[in-house]
Amino acid sequence: MSKKVEIYSKSNCSYCVMAMNFFKSKGVAYDVYSTDNPDIFKEMMQRNPTARSLPQIFIDDELIGGYTDLIKKYMD
Numbered sequence: 001m002s003k004k005v006e007i008y009s010k011s012n013c014s015y016c017v018m019a020m021n022f023f024k025s026k027g028v029a030y031d032v033y034s035t036d037n038p039d040i041f042k043e044m045m046q047r048n049p050t051a052r053s054l055p056q057i058f059i060d061d062e063l064i065g066g067y068t069d070l071i072k073k074y075m076d
Helices: 014-025 038-047 067-075
Strands: 005-009 031-034 056-059 062-065
Touching: 005 014, 014 067, 031 038, 038 056, 056 067, 062 067
Parallel strands: 005 031
Antiparallel strands: 005 056, 056 062
């Protein structure tokens, strides 16, 4: 079963790139939303009002958090 993976990212974000590379290495497709766009940033903040860093990763509409949260969840 495939999962819906969404990554809220911004330009020049090394952790965003690392998250995308993680999913690529696992063969998992993902959608990237650039928070450089104010409308996308607003959408991200509505989905996770406590977000203070990027990336913000959602899998099947469940908030995973950032890159380190992703690695902790899937490397245990």
